[in-house]
Amino acid sequence: MISASAWSDIELLWEFQQMHHEPHPCSVGIGLGSHDLGVADVAVDLYHRGLIPLIVFTGATSRTTQARMPRGEAEHYRERALDLGVPSAAVLVEPYARNTGENIEFSRQLLAERGVVVSSALIVSKPYEERRAYATACKVWPGIEIVSASARMTLAEYVDSIQDVHLVIDMLVGAQQRLLIYPEKGFMVRQEVPEVVTAAYERLCAAGFTSRLMSAE
Structure with missing residues (x-):
């Protein structure tokens, strides 16, 4: 839940x-x-x-x-x-x-x-x-x-279409992590990330939505 x-x-x-x-x-x-x-x-x-x-x-x-x-x-x-x-x-x-x-x-x-x-x-x-x-x-x-x-739909509509809420959340958290760490690796341009978004990402990591995270190395 x-x-x-x-x-x-x-x-x-x-x-x-x-x-x-x-x-x-x-x-x-x-x-x-x-x-x-x-x-x-x-x-x-x-x-x-x-x-x-x-x-x-x-x-x-x-x-x-x-x-x-x-x-x-x-x-x-x-x-x-x-x-x-x-x-x-x-x-x-x-x-x-x-x-x-x-x-x-x-x-x-x-x-x-x-x-x-x-x-x-x-x-x-x-x-x-x-x-x-x-x-x-x-x-x-x-x-x-x-x-x-991309497809124009709400989060709830997308989860319903995929039928796997934890996959969607884990992938979303993984995408956010990459926005934070990949610019330093030269993989993407830097995007300005609001503090409220970073805080939300950190709370979701702490809640265990981590299967798509990259290693800290």
Whole structure:
């Protein structure tokens, strides 16, 4: 049972992680692989709305996705997009990335190899990883416009869609930790984090939502 105070902290992190960008036409959409096929659905919607002419789905597998996406996250995303009416010529697959930095870098390399000129990218992620994806893309791919996108839903709606509240909370806490420690490692640009958000993150760590935290080393 999650207490009301803990849920309030979770809501704080959820709100902070979202960039609230308004999607507009970009050179390409990049769907970051994960356990959530909703990322593919958002990318498909952006394509059908005419906001992106091309989608790159990027991702290998992880401990979260190995069983449910045995052919790789990007490949399962591609299959979803084709089922939803996106032509195969409008979908590229990058099947090797195992973290967000690799998602962006390997997608960048793939697009360069295909001769695609990119001045802007819609980065599609899970709702609670918008800011992490944005900060990473700004670091890895400077010189282009980065726009964050995800499914528009509340935390409660998202938890209901995933059907695993502890997975969502642990992943959200892990995303927040990375915002705090990754800039010093050179993995992303620094984001200003309000003290109330950091305090909420620390309380959730103390409450045991720690399975997605990185080692302190």
